[in-house]
Amino acid sequence: xxxALQVCTIVVVGLxxxxxxxxxxxxxxxxxxxxxxxxxxxxxxxxxxxxxVMPFWYIGSLVLSAVWATAGWHHPGTGLVxxxxxxxxxxxxxxxxxxxxxxxxxxxxxxxxxxEDWKEQMNRWDRYHYVRVFVIIAAxxxxxxxxx
Numbered sequence: 001x002x003x004a005l006q007v008c009t010i011v012v013v014g015l016x017x018x019x020x021x022x023x024x025x026x027x028x029x030x031x032x033x034x035x036x037x038x039x040x041x042x043x044x045x046x047x048x049x050x051x052x053v054m055p056f057w058y059i060g061s062l063v064l065s066a067v068w069a070t071a072g073w074h075h076p077g078t079g080l081v082x083x084x085x086x087x088x089x090x091x092x093x094x095x096x097x098x099x100x101x102x103x104x105x106x107x108x109x110x111x112x113x114x115x116e117d118w119k120e121q122m123n124r125w126d127r128y129h130y131v132r133v134f135v136i137i138a139a140x141x142x143x144x145x146x147x148x
Contacts, residue, residue, distance in 0.1 A: 001071075002068075005068050007147075008064060009061070009143060010143050012064055013061045013065070013139065013140050016054075016057050016058070016061055016136065017133070017136050017137055020133050020136060021137070023050070023129065024126070024129050024133050028043070031046075037111045040109060040122070041110075041111075043122060044106055045107075047103045047104075051100075051103055051104075054095075058091060058092050058095060061088055062085060062088040065084055065085040065088055065139075068081050069081040069085055078146070080143070080146035084143045084146070087135050087136070087142070088136070090135055091135045094132050094135070098128045099128050099132065102125040106122065
């Protein structure tokens with residue numbers, strides 16, 4: 001049972017890392033290169049779509065890691081799982097305090113109502129997102145190392 005939990009946790013966290021890495025280093029650079037306001041409209045749509053899914057994914061990843069740490073408390077690698085869970089907590093806090101407020105504004109913007117500093121706000125979101133991606137990659141690596 002513990003093995004299934006470990007594999008499930010690594011798959012769920014790994015897929016989350018893949019999506020967030022893709023947003024940071026593939027999707028947003030593509031959107032930034034589009035003409036006129038196409039990139040902003042794409043980001044607004046992405047913010048609505050991913051904003052509906054990611055809270056469950058982040059919390060689910062954290063819960064799976066916490067259950068793994070609890071269930072495998074006396075097994076080797078548990079310390080790594082605890083550190084990974086702590087990093088996932090950091091990623092949730094970062095999301096709530098830094099990224100979600102910007103995303104909530106950005107997903108409602110249109111060409112008619114976006115603020116003058118919308119590009120600056122998107123760049124700020126990107127910078128915070130890069131840090132969050134680094135944090136969840138570290139958590140994923142620790143989970144994988146704990147299994148090895």
